[in-house]
Structures are given as structure tokens and as C-alpha cells.
Amino acid sequence: MNPSVQQYFEDNKSRFLNELLELIKLPSVSADPKFRDDVFETAEWLKKKMINAGADNVEICPTAGYPIVYGEKIIDPDLPTILVYGHYDVQPADPYDLWDSPPFEPVIKDNKIYGRGACDDKGQMYMHLKAFEMMLSNESLPCNVKFMIEGEEEVGSDNLGPFLEANVEKLKADVVLVSDTSMISLDTPSITTGLRGLSYVEVEVIGPNRDLHSGVYGGAVANPINILSKMIASLHDENNHITVEGFYDDVEELTADERAEMAKAPFDLDSYKADLEIDDVHGEKGYSTKEHTSIRPTLDVNGMWGGYIGEGAKTVLPSKAYAKISMRLVPNQSSEKITELFQKHFEQIAPASVKVKVTPHHGGEPVVTPIDSTAYKAAAKAIEDVFGKKPIPERSGGSIPIVALFESVLGLKTVLLGFGLDSDAIHSPNEHFGVANFYKGIQTIPFFYKYFKEMHIS
Ligand code: BES
Numbered sequence: 474m475n476p477s478v479q480q481y482f483e484d485n486k487s488r489f490l491n492e493l494l495e496l497i498k499l500p501s502v503s504a505d506p507k508f509r510d511d512v513f514e515t516a517e518w519l520k521k522k523m524i525n526a527g528a529d530n531v532e533i534c535p536t537a538g539y540p541i542v543y544g545e546k547i548i549d550p551d552l553p554t555i556l557v558y559g560h561y562d563v564q565p566a567d568p569y570d571l572w573d574s575p576p577f578e579p580v581i582k583d584n585k586i587y588g589r590g591a592c593d594d595k596g597q598m599y600m601h602l603k604a605f606e607m608m609l610s611n612e613s614l615p616c617n618v619k620f621m622i623e624g625e626e627e628v629g630s631d632n633l634g635p636f637l638e639a640n641v642e643k644l645k646a647d648v649v650l651v652s653d654t655s656m657i658s659l660d661t662p663s664i665t666t667g668l669r670g671l672s673y674v675e676v677e678v679i680g681p682n683r684d685l686h687s688g689v690y691g692g693a694v695a696n697p698i699n700i701l702s703k704m705i706a707s708l709h710d711e712n713n714h715i716t717v718e719g720f721y722d723d724v725e726e727l728t729a730d731e732r733a734e735m736a737k738a739p740f741d742l743d744s745y746k747a748d749l750e751i752d753d754v755h756g757e758k759g760y761s762t763k764e765h766t767s768i769r770p771t772l773d774v775n776g777m778w779g780g781y782i783g784e785g786a787k788t789v790l791p792s793k794a795y796a797k798i799s800m801r802l803v804p805n806q807s808s809e810k811i812t813e814l815f816q817k818h819f820e821q822i823a824p825a826s827v828k829v830k831v832t833p834h835h836g837g838e839p840v841v842t843p844i845d846s847t848a849y850k851a852a853a854k855a856i857e858d859v860f861g862k863k864p865i866p867e868r869s870g871g872s873i874p875i876v877a878l879f880e881s882v883l884g885l886k887t888v889l890l891g892f893g894l895d896s897d898a899i900h901s902p903n904e905h906f907g908v909a910n911f912y913k914g915i916q917t918i919p920f921f922y923k924y925f926k927e928m929h930i931s
């Protein structure tokens with residue numbers, strides 16, 4: 474980093490951290506209407522910070538849901554433009570009693586910031602504002618920049634797609650830069666080169682028209698929970714292959730060479746198991762654990778309910794049973810097609826004794842990002858400068874549905890420059906983000922800008 478930027482970083486880094494703590498205190502949970510006002514307040518907070526950092530034309534763009542905070546700095550129309558995307562909403566913090574400290578009262582322990590959103594995505598998104606402030610502070614901003622920070626990523630970004638369509642001109646850029654993924658470790662930096670898609674459905678199994686006495690009717694009338702359990706169990710075969718007809722039809726199979734290349738990335742199965750306190754892993758026959766979580770599709774029950782779950786025992790044969798099911802998709806699967814195939818299959822396997830209903834939720838398409846692009850090379854060089862090692866390209870198992878739309882609507886490729894760790898417990902109790910990760914991120918971003926400009930122009 475140039476010496477005066479480095480000095481600015483040293484002089485201001487503890488303030489950067491305190492601002493992040495302030496941001497984490499705002500409970501911007503997009504899924505729970507109880508936090509509606511807080512989500513709007515977080516957008517306002519961000520707007521102020523964007524202005525303070527030096528962005529122009531900062532605005533809160535309303536949508537049918539939560540707003541998008543937009544700001545920009547156009548220093549020279551002939552220079553390349555970076556569109557920075559992130560999200561200020563967070564996952565619900567439930568169950569609260571499993572947190573060692575309250576999720577919206579962030580604390581720093583063992584050099585890690587604990588709080589909901591610390592890593593996903595407040596900490597990672599805020600690095601970009603601070604890196605920008607730093608570059609502006611000594612007039613070393615090498616590129617134009619546009620910030621687009623949304624408040625609905627954790628609920629499927631339903632209103633961001635239409636926003637992109639309505640603002641193609643405004644969002645014109647050369648690349649999208651996103652920090653909302655993880656790296657292998659600070660010692661083994663990596664750059665995410667793929668995200669899985671998603672099909673999300675809710676299913677309902679409907680039995681008799683009312684809850685029944687399980688003695689008077691039990692044995693003669695189908696129990697929707699029993700039936701649903703059996704149906705769910707049948708969705709995987711003995712090789713952990715998904716049984717939905719046509720599910721694998723479009724799955725892109727990697728070549729032996731590509732798989733061998735992937736297998737070179739460091740991964741220790743024993744510490745993986747030890748970390749999760751499991752005696753064995755699980756997964757589709759014929760593929761490795763790393764492959765299970767990146768290049769192979771999945772089907773998982775996220776929640777299942779019905780009947781009596783209160784204190785003590787109630788002898789009831791419930792009228793209905795429910796489950797939420799997510800399917801992670803890989804290139805070239807289509808979320809819409811998979812949802813349809815699932816619906817058809819689920820209706821087909823239901824016995825005549827029950828009715829079933831499948832309700833689709835949000836979805837998203839998988840993406841793979843190129844590693845021979847200017848943007849990837851700039852990101853790799855930036856990482857190498859700050860971490861002292863070349864990053865390993867690695868596909869992730871998570872999803873950021875809007876990334877596919879950056880390409881299809883805006884015609885832009887994305888660089889997934891994430892600084893989180895898989896062990897940061899995102900979406901879980903005790904989510905955290907390393908202070909070192911936060912600082913390294915802030916230091917890496919200016920190098921990306923610098924190299925992106927140099928490589929772009931040359
Ligand atoms: N930042 C995550 C996605 C992620 C995490 C990608 C770690 C790679 C590594 C994002 O906020 C997220 O949680 N996405 C959701 C999808 C969304 C539609 C709710 C997901 O992956 O479950």
C-alpha cells in the first residue's frame with residue numbers, strides 16, 4: 474500500500490472497527506417483520522456513512538421491500554468502474570439462548586468480533602466503504618466506484634432483480650466486486666469461483682379434516698407426519714443420490730482433470746469432522762466431501778413440523794404435516810425446472826390417503842466465475858500482495874442468487890473476494906469475524922482497484 478494510505482489505515486483502524494460494532498448493533502433482520510423499523514434505520518445509517526466516506530449522489534432507493542443504498546464516485550468517465558455489491562440485512566439470530574453474548578451487542582473476544590452479521594455481510598460489506606474512504610483520503614482512488622448495498626439478500630433478493638432491470642444505465646460498470654463468501658484460511662487464501670443455485674419449497678401433507686384421537690382413529694387413518702417422513706426419506710437412495718426424476722439431467726460433470734485440480738486444495742477431513750464433532754461424513758457415493766459441498770447438487774430438509782410439540786404428551790393424530798426443503802444446484806441446472814421436477818415427483822409419490830401441496834419459495838441460479846479475466850487476475854495479485862501467497866480458486870457451496878442476474882441483466886462478471894472463514898458460524902449462534910480478516914480485507918481492496926485499473930487500461 475502506498476505509505477500515506479498505510480498511515481491512514483494505522484491511524485483510523487480502531488475507528489473502522491468501532492463503526493462496524495455500531496452497525497452490528499442495528500438488528501436488521503429482513504426475514505422477521507418485527508425488525509422492520511430497524512432494517513430501515515440501518516439503511517439510513519449506511520447512507521450517512523457512505524456520505525461521510527466521500528461518496529456522491531448517495532441515495533436510499535425504495536423498493537417494494539427493503540431499500541437499496543446507492544452511492545458513487547465517478548472521478549473520470551474514461552477510467553474503469555467497479556460496482557460494489559453487499560447486503561446490510563442479516564439472518565434471524567434465533568435461538569438466542571445459544572449465544573454466549575447477545576447477538577446485537579457485539580463484543581470482541583480472542584481477536585474476533587461476535588455478533589449477528591459480523592461476517593455475513595456487515596463486516597465484509599463495510600470493509601469496502603472503509604477501503605474507499607482510505608483511497609479517497611489521499612486522492613489515490615484509481616477507478617470509478619458505484620456502491621449498491623441491499624437489504625433483502627437473506628430473503629432471496631426479490632426486489633433487486635427489478636431494480637437492476639430498471640437501472641441498467643445507472644449501474645453501468647466493468648465488473649462487480651462482492652465480499653460475501655469465505656476463504657480457506659488467512660494462511661491459505663482462496664478466491665471463490667462458483668456459487669450454487671437454489672430451489673426452495675415448502676411442502677404440506679394433508680390428512681383428515683381435523684386432528685384426531687390417535688387411539689380412536691390411529692391405525693386406520695394415514696398420519697401425515699408418518700407419511701411425510703417416509704416421503705422425505707425416499708428422496709435419497711442408498712447411495713445418497715437424489716431420487717427426483719430428472720434431477721441430475723442437466724448437471725455439469727467435471728472432467729477427471731478438473732476434479733484432480735480441485736483435489737489439490739488443502740482440506741483435512743479429520744479436522745473437519747473434529748470441528749463438527751461428527752464421527753463420519755455423509756454424501757453422494759463417488760464424490761469427495763469437498764465435491765459434495767461445491768460441484769454436486771443437494772436436497773435438504775431445513776425444518777419439519779406438525780402435531781403436538783408442547784410440554785408432556787398429547788395423543789393426537791395430526792391433520793397436517795409440513796416441511797421446508799432446499800435444493801442446492803450446480804451449473805447447468807435451472808432453479809425453475811428443478812422446482813417443477815420436485816413438485817411433480819412429490820405429488821407422484823404421495824399415497825392416496827393424503828393430499829400434498831408444494832409451494833415454491835425463492836430460487837436462484839448457480840454461477841461459475843472465470844479465472845482468466847482481468848478482474849480475477851487483479852484480485853489474485855491483490856491477495857498475493859497482502860497475504861504473501863497466491864490464492865487458490867475454489868468453488869463454494871453457498872448461494873448469492875443475484876450474482877447470476879449481474880451477468881444476465883447487467884452483462885457483468887463478478888469477482889467474489891471473500892474474507893470470511895467457513896468456521897465463522899454465519900447463520901448460526903455465535904457468528905463472528907476475525908478482526909484480522911476485517912483489516913486484511915480493508916488492506917486488500919485498494920490493491921484490487923490499483924491492479925484492476927492497470928490491467929484494464931493496458
Ligand atoms: N453470504 C451468504 C452466501 C455464502 C456464504 C456464500 C458463504 C459462500 C460462502 C449469503 O448471505 C447467504 O446466506 N445466502 C443464502 C441464500 C439466500 C437466498 C437466502 C444461502 O446460501 O443460503
Ligand code: MN
Nearest residue numbers: 593594626653
Ligand atoms: Mn451474505
Ligand code: MN
Nearest residue numbers: 564593627900
Ligand atoms: Mn447469509
